Amino acid sequence: MKRKRLGVAAALAALASVSAAGGASAADAGFVAVKGTRFVRHGQPYYIAGTNLWYGGYLGAPGAVGRRARLVKELDRLQALGINNVRVLAVSEKTAMKSAVSPATTSAPGQYDEQLLQGLDFLLAELGKRDMTAVLYLNNFWQWSGGMTQYLNWFTGSPAHDPNVSKDYERFMAGNARFYTNDKAQLEYRQVIARIVKRRNSVTGQAYGDDPAIMAWQLANEPRPGNSQATPAEKTVYIKWIADTARYIRGLDAKHMVSSGSEGLAGSAQDAQLYIDAHRAPDIAYLTYHLWPTNWGWFDPKQPATTWDGMMDKSLRYLNQHVDYAKQLGKPIVLEEFGLNRDAGSFDIRSSTAVRDRFYGAVFDLVQQRASAGDPVAGWNFWAWGGAGRAANADYWWKPGNDFVGDPPQEEQGLYSVFDSDAASLKLIGDAARRLHALDGKPGAR
């Protein structure tokens, strides 16, 4: 059959028009939805005590890449801890860049790795059995899964530079923002989104769009408008990209919530108005934010005594500020990433985690306090679950075939992962999850 060729702009417009056709109500039983400034499920308040499990779909794959028995064990362990939500990488792009995961769900534009996608199917089926939910992100600002950088590699013809080689993140971030205005990249991204959102699960037979185990679609991991000096024009483009992409996803699937994946101020060139405007979009159901004290230079794990107090002041202020932005917008907010190093910055699983545990404790307390006070706090996902995974190499860098842990391949395995042997951390997380779930179904706590 001879197909009429559409120009890129016309094809994008045709894809966008799908969004005009709304689907079923978001309040369908079993789907997590927003009511006022809360999440609700089955008509009851729903709080997220969650973790990041970016590699969940990889573990679920059949064949050589997957580790299904491990995944089942990890989910059992998480469920026993009181974890009810996992944040997962749904899409990856094959890249030649250093320190990126392989294989990838998209091996080239329009070419998908069915085995890896079946991994996501398996993960969702297992989550459903445990009454757990997932946030699935559909892209990545960072190159460790290919992400926006790889789209630019595909469609600009000039290879983006790899920040893991140059260490020049400012240059990298400025360059990556070209993703939002590259028509061909946007068209491909939307086609990938449609492919995933409209997928039928090969394990359960259920359409993804009908699966309550999916809590929300997410535009990307940590999208940002550019670098710390993002221009007003870049900010405008970014706000529009968030609103348009969220509308597009909701047009394909109106039963699920959509969120941005933003880090908050740190991923918004420290511009509060930008962060608020980006999350004002009607199809963005809730706000997201992340807290990374060491990455942001607030903390030196080798000098905890002298850097702890300043770090905690800044962290608590950051947390409170974002809850206040959510209040201003009248939407819930999820702290969907936070983490700190093991003691003295060690990657060794045998090293202690006293400082990190103290930090986790303070974060849990603050979130709990604000949720109990009736503020629009929907919960947390700590970064990240390493579980039974173990670093195989003396330099702690992942190589294909090694275990996956919470730290993706652009960072040392052990940097921020919580392992199944971190007894004190697990106790703390379990207690915090229980406290948060105690708010479920308690109107008095609102």
Ligand code: IFL
């Ligand atoms: O691994 C990082 C990940 O890309 C992210 N935020 C911070 C993590 C730790 O540096 O999304």
